[in-house]
Amino acid sequence: MTTDERSANERLTGGQPSDERPSDEQLAVEMIGRTAYGRVATSMGALPFLALARHIVVDGRVLLRMPRGWGYHRAWAGSVVAYGTDNLSSARPGDSLWSVQIVGQCEPVEPTAAERERFGPAPRLADGEPFEPAYLGIEPQFATVHSEDGTSVHEAFAG
Template sequence: MSSEELHAIQLLGRVPYGRLATSMRALPILTVARHIVTDGRVVLRMHGGLGYHDACDGAVVAYGADNHNAATSAGSSDLWSVQFTGPAQIIEPTCAQRELFGPAPVDVNGEPFAPAYLRLDPHFVTVHTLGFHATPQIRQRSVI
């Protein structure tokens, strides 16, 4: 693995959720997924009731995550995002992998959560960072 890929994997481990992008019936879809990293691959848990996992099986997908919400709420000044692109495959995770995911949601859109798992084999990895090295100035306006 390249240093950029290792850095992306390390960053991905800092947040639990990301967004999966693919197409379904010729239309783009973007959905939230929980992820873990194992053996250099990204394993995703998502709700199976929507059928998105079927659309991803055997297809090239993109998966991205970032710290935008965490950084702004924690006061951190550096923002980052990572994107992994490659083929996805439906898998049955091991017991150890299931434990790494932690508790599952109770429901999705009012329906009981039905887990579906995908393994993403990243062929392309991108890391973007935004560094803010100075405290932003706050401008005050006079009210007349």
């Protein structure tokens, strides 16, 4: 295990040293935390549906902020959703490219004041209407982590 992996694993296990590699779910959540936005997907009326969301990572969960006016939060609350992100637009030359996806139950949440602050400023408008946030949380139950250049996912994480 590399020093970076050990450090990441200690962060994921609450600071307790461990010689075990983080699980795919832990690694995926840690990598999601490296980005600010992702895409949430579910089915609506038996058809796939995908939308953009702002996210933060809190205690191994992914919290989402999205426009309430879109109404999508009603379809996702109580459903199993997939949430994914990547570093394709932020990778520098020579960086390992990666993508992650978690799948889990999505539920409405009421973030704390500190969590709301971590989301950063909300947009003023969404589709020309005043932005009113809806917050959802996903508890990862399954994850996939991929590296495009053939690097192991644990090496991609350290990169």
